[in-house]
């Protein structure tokens with residue numbers, strides 16, 4: 001059996017996301033099927049406080065705009 | 081893949097004679113992972129996905145998860161909700177050696193297994209968790225733990241403490257002792273105190289809980305104290321270090337717990353003793369005099385023995401707490417770094433996240449979160465990020481965090497073991 005193809009290396013922080021964001025149907029929204037624009041915009045809104053949150057506001061502040069963008073691209077590209 | 085892994089485990093069989101699968105990303109090499117908990121099972125899965133030849137060494141067929149075990153103690157969920165097997169990992173193709181690692185020879189890059197086999201490695205990842213220090217608190221040893229359970233490794237101890245709590249006489253006294261830093265799950269003892277208090281309030285309202293702490297400050301302190309005041313007044317008494325909270329000896333026969341100032345008579349004592357990295361870490365030479373394992377913050381490679389990486393509770397991960405979330409995040413980062421190193425690439429500086437929820441009552445959750453990066457040789461907090469839930473939050477926020485806690489547990493356990 002051959003190993004499945006490997007996605008591009010995860011940018012800093014991206015691999016932690018799947019600690020909470022899993023399959024669809026849970027209380028924590030799944031990130032599957034979201035566009036990179038969508039995820040990047042959410043992270044930006046969490047960081048600025050424009051979008052209220054319990055936990056993501058605290059986490060998003062640990063990432064710059066460009067880091068968030070890289071994470072969004074990675075997740076939207078099927079990385080986990 | 082699993083056939084090759086299994087054969088590679090067998091000492092004396094020439095792995096070179098076997099056909100090798102094409103390896104992704106150009107990484108080649110044998111990786112051994114010791115410990116199939118939140119850290120090790122994660123690392124094994126990621127390494128396997130990257131096409132590496134990985135063997136996970138774990139003696140237990142059932143992994144008993146600690147997160148949410150305080151809820152079991154308080155009678156809020158069944159013990160079966162803490163049990164996870166390794167079928168999922170096996171089915172995904174990870175080779176599992178169902179035995180324990182007895183000795184690691186870092187110079188020969190070899191692990192001796194309890195079943196007599198040896199395992200050669202190019203890189204080794206250790207995620208063996210903690211050992212309870214039965215030499216650190218006078219009177220408290222393995223036998224004492226049968227009378228005064230720690231329940232700090234989930235399984236039989238969790239059930240024992242739950243049974244003893246259910247059997248507590250009306251108006252009885254529970255004593256909970258909390259060690260100094262560092263130890264597994266910084267907010268765990270306070271979640272346990274909260275849920276024992278919840279149980280007492282519901283079932284034995286005249287009983288009392290005394291929490292004896294070797295520290296003056298602790299994780300999510302303001303939030304816990306606010307909740308205790310509101311929910312458990314007169315029931316939960318918290319004694320910090322400054323007020324004489326440090327336990328100096330216990331006597332399981334007399335059921336007493338002593339501090340420098342007072343001796344407490346208990347009907348039920350839960351003693352969480354000081355801890356260190358599990359014995360295999362010391363044996364491998366990767367633990368320092370503190371009992372824990374210093375690591376490089378980019379690759380998690382041991383500062384003491386090259387080509388051995390340490391993740392999870394056993395590691396000194398700087399500002400990162402000893403949590404299942406952290407062990408999972410570290411397992412992924414370490415596996416990627418090992419893949420890079422085996423392919424001759426230099427691993428990039430990572431960022432890691434941690435989120436820890438605690439329940440102080442059903443439907444009442446609080447959390448702490450952090451973002452970490454390598455800084456001056458250690459994993460440090462990314463400034464301006466992280467922190468705890470707000471102190472003055474409406475009930476809806478507490479309810480939501482309790483829901484998120486449940487959801488987190490489901491997601492992480494299915495990602496690691498599913």
Ligand SMILES: Cc1cc2nc3c(=O)[nH]c(=O)nc-3n(C[C@H](O)[C@H](O)[C@H](O)COP(=O)(O)OP(=O)(O)OC[C@H]3O[C@@H](n4cnc5c(N)ncnc54)[C@H](O)[C@@H]3O)c2cc1C
Pocket residue numbers: 114115116117118119120137138139140143145146147148149150179180181182207208209210231232233264265268272358360391392393394402403404405406407435436437438
């Ligand atoms: C009461 C309590 C509540 C908690 N709640 C939470 C929570 O809500 N959220 C959270 O994130 N964390 C929580 N934790 C912490 C969490 O359980 C640990 O941080 C986590 O389990 C650490 O993972 P690990 O991989 O380092 O070790 P472990 O999960 O302990 O796994 C170690 C594994 O290594 C194996 N092993 C040991 N020695 C050997 C050997 N020589 N050979 C082979 N295998 C070996 C063991 O059998 C074990 O399976 C809690 C802990 C407690 C005690």
